[in-house]
Amino acid sequence: MNWSIIWELVKINILYSNPQNVTAVKRKQEKNPQKKISAYKSVIRQQIFLVLLFAVIYVFMFVSLNFKYYPGYFTFYTAIFFIMATLNAFSAIYSIFYESDDVKLYAHLPIKSSELYLAKVISSFGMGLTFLTPLLSLFFIAYCQLAGLVVAIPMTVVAFLILFATSTVLALYANSCLGGIIVRSQHRKLISTALMSFSTIGAVAAILYMNVINSKNIGDEQEKLLDRPIIPYFRGFYDIVNAPFSLTTVLNFYLPLALLIGLIIGIVKWAMPNYYQNTLYARPNKQKTKKKVKMRSRKSYSLNNMMIRHHVSTLQNATLISQTYLMSLIYVVIFLTPMLVNGINLSNVSSDYFGISMLVGVILGSNCATPSTFLGVGISLEKENYHFIKSLPYPFKKFLTQKFLVLAALQAFVPAMVYLIVGAFLLKLKPLLILGFLLGLLMMISIQGQLIYWRDYKNLNLLWQDVTQLFSRNSGQWLTFGMMMGSYIIGGGLALGLVIIGNVIHQVQLINMTLTLVLVLLAAAIQVLISLKFWKKLSH
Secondary structure: OHHHHHHHHHHHHHHHHOHHHHHHHHHHHHOOOOOOHHHHHHHHHHHHHHHHHHHHHHHHHOOOOOOOOHHHHHHHHHHHHHHHHHHHHHHHHHHHHHHOOOOHHOOOOOOOOHHHHHHHHHOOOOHHHHHHHHHHHHHHHHHHHHHOOOHHHHHHHHHHEEEEHHHHHHHHHHHHHHHHHHOOOOHHHHHHHHHHHHHHHHHHHHHHHHHHHHHHHHOOOOOOOOOOOOOOOOOOHHHHHHHHOHHHHHHHHHHHHHHHHHHHHHHHHOOOHHHHHHHHOOOOOOHHHHHHHHHHHHOOOHHHHHHHHHHHHHOOOOOHHHHHHHHHHHHHHHHHHHHOOOOOOOOOHHHHHHHHHHHHHHHHHHOOOOOOOOHHOHHHHHOOOHHHHHOOOOOOHHHHHHHHHHHHHHHHHHHHHHHHHHHHHHHHHHHHHHHHHHHHHHHHHHHHHHHHHHHHHHHHOOOOOOEEEEEEEEHHHHHHHHHHHHHHHHHHHHHHHHHHHHHHHHHHHHHHHHHHHHHHHHHHHHHHHHHHHHHHHHOO
């Protein structure tokens, strides 16, 4: 292999692993055109920073436990970080191998299939290492407790490298199997979007679950902490130091290690030499396409149905879906976690707090409609279709109105369902409080959604390459942060103040009825202004 060629390919492919960073580098270059900024070096520096940050930030979680007496927690933390690292590695590998769509550019150059394959694998290391690096701290602390410093240093390096290789190999095999299926599918974009969204949501869910467990541990400091069940396979990284020649170590460490070596040999002998052939000759199944065309030809879709399908099809982007749904709910999950862990019961809260419940819905609704959600970028997602649709004998105002309604419905449905389930089954709130909350939530998503939809129309960008470029238009990220902080600080302070005043003067019902009326009238007034300033002007 020619390692100089591999390194040049690594520098190119590493840009595909994290397009958000590349977009940030482009913005810096635009602000300082005279200054030469290396995109790949910037991405590498940011990945190194994240790796070091994750290596340090979880040390305090591990130091509090003596893993000599808690092997179950050792395997639990190892499994959680391994899952997150594998999902993150798979996401990066899939983007590099398939979303880049660059293999045909290299096929006619004097570049071996194995060289390109290896370069793409190396390019994904930074993303996989981010979530796996905390295990360096975990292994070092646990091995020091089990066998001392002399043994801990080399065994930490060996165990970490084995687990890193395992994570990368599993991600590669998953990428090879699923990627091959996706490339041959007529719904490649839809499936890849769902897959990437699942990877992102899975990694975040693992972090939240670990934080819940850690919160329980902190609450049990004064009591005897019970160990968690020991997880097979991951216990091998504990037993290799605690009992290196036992039967459990053979089953959970040595045998998986032998299997890992076999899988690596399979990649070297099968995947790397045949990468060009497997990728270039992968085509969608034509027979399935014909069947689908015949089935669809039997149905007469109306023009409205066709336009709705078009609006939904523009949303097939994993980053956009994650920003719309996951980021709007993650802060609330973080706030709810201590309440659920500590068993706080809100079933006794009176229905008289209907207005406060609506205000809370308004606060959370403001975080569900930001410039980095469906409504904030929906018009710009049209790209070249924007001018084409504008030239059709179809009312353009009707097109934009219908697009807003479709995007608003999709944007509001998931948060509304999540909050309904949380309020009814976890917090056990009274039905009137849940109704008030949902009304406030939907009202705010509708009003603020129209404002950011209007903002997208005024700052239209049809020449974007990565959707994150749309998020940062006109300081969009700062606007999102301002919306979040403003709603929590101002809205939260107002809600707390009204609760205190109502209890002091014993007029809870009156204050909540007044608050409800004010919120409804304020929403109606803003809606009238939006209609006059935006919707009516579209017809001109």
